Amino acid sequence: MPNFLTPYIRYSAFSNFLSGVSLYPRTTPPQNRAADFFDLNSDLFCGVADEKALTRLLNDVGMIRAWHAQGHQNIWLTLQNDADCHTLSVWTAFQEKAELLMHAILWLEYIHIDALDLTVPSICVEHLRLQNPRASFGAVEAMPGQDYPSSGLFKTAFALAQNLAAKTGAICLTEVPQFFHTAWLFSSHFEYVDPEMAAVFKKMNQDLLPPRPLFEDVLRVSRAFEAKRVLCNQSVWCWPTELQAFPLTHDFHFQSSFQLEDKSFVISDDDNATIT
Numbered sequence: 539m540p541n542f543l544t545p546y547i548r549y550s551a552f553s554n555f556l557s558g559v560s561l562y563p564r565t566t567p568p569q570n571r572a573a574d575f576f577d578l579n580s581d582l583f584c585g586v587a588d589e590k591a592l593t594r595l596l597n598d599v600g601m602i603r604a605w606h607a608q609g610h611q612n613i614w615l616t617l618q619n620d621a622d623c624h625t626l627s628v629w630t631a632f633q634e635k636a637e638l639l640m641h642a643i644l645w646l647e648y649i650h651i652d653a654l655d656l657t658v659p660s661i662c663v664e665h666l667r668l669q670n671p672r673a674s675f676g677a678v679e680a681m682p683g684q685d686y687p688s689s690g691l692f693k694t695a696f697a698l699a700q701n702l703a704a705k706t707g708a709i710c711l712t713e714v715p716q717f718f719h720t721a722w723l724f725s726s727h728f729e730y731v732d733p734e735m736a737a738v739f740k741k742m743n744q745d746l747l748p749p750r751p752l753f754e755d756v757l758r759v760s761r762a763f764e765a766k767r768v769l770c771n772q773s774v775w776c777w778p779t780e781l782q783a784f785p786l787t788h789d790f791h792f793q794s795s796f797q798l799e800d801k802s803f804v805i806s807d808d809d810n811a812t813i814t
Contacts, residue, residue: 728782733796
């Protein structure tokens with residue numbers, strides 16, 4: 539089995555603070571049904587794995603071993619396959635009730651990249667949650683969207699997604715981050731598909747974060763977006779919902795040459811700032 543952890547290892551320890559990534563739910567089904575392209579078995583998870591095979595994949599990338607090390611001995615998973623939408627839930631018994639260790643919703647679909655005038659098969663990560671119910675936040679503040687502290691398995695979950703994508707024939711992974719900290723974390727690998735959004739996000743990072751941001755810096759900006767206190771040219775700038783993609787081949791990448799108009803981002807101290 540190929541080692542999917544090796545091609546792109548640029549995640550920082552910041553990922554260990556996250557319980558996962560909360561993404562905006564899809565409101566309509568994909569316009570193009572992925573099964574037409576992938577020719578996969580719709581009864582299997584992502585068309586390629588039953589419960590036994592998926593358990594083996596979780597073990598191969600080290601997730602089950604890590605959960606056991608965290609004290610979760612009783613682990614089971616449930617799968618739900620609905621057309622091109624595939625849901626994986628990994629559970630543990632904690633304090634006499636079932637708690638999630640991992641919850642992932644993946645779509646097999648085509649995406650059209652306007653900048654490249656290209657339609658490609660992809661796995662869309664609509665939702666991903668990784669958490670450790672046995673851990674406590676302690677002095678670390680919870681990020682928006684967290685119920686429990688992170689299990690620290692973001693990289694291995696990403697390896698699992700790469701593995702599934704390779705088996706399906708997808709050539710990229712996609713997601714739409716709901717929070718600034720999610721986009722910041724994903725940006726180690728993922729690129730904004732829209733050239734203008736790529737330029738805007740780069741400018742946000744330049745204006746709102748120090749050159750080598752710490753966890754507290756990213757948390758501050760993420761909370762400012764949630765509180766609608768991020769201003770662009772003196773107007774409130776709401777967090778945009780834009781697609782990020784991670785190419786799975788070196789031959790497929792995005793060129794961002796967008797000339798961004800003059801934009802300046804600051805965090806306002808005024809909690810009553812008006813959206814214009």
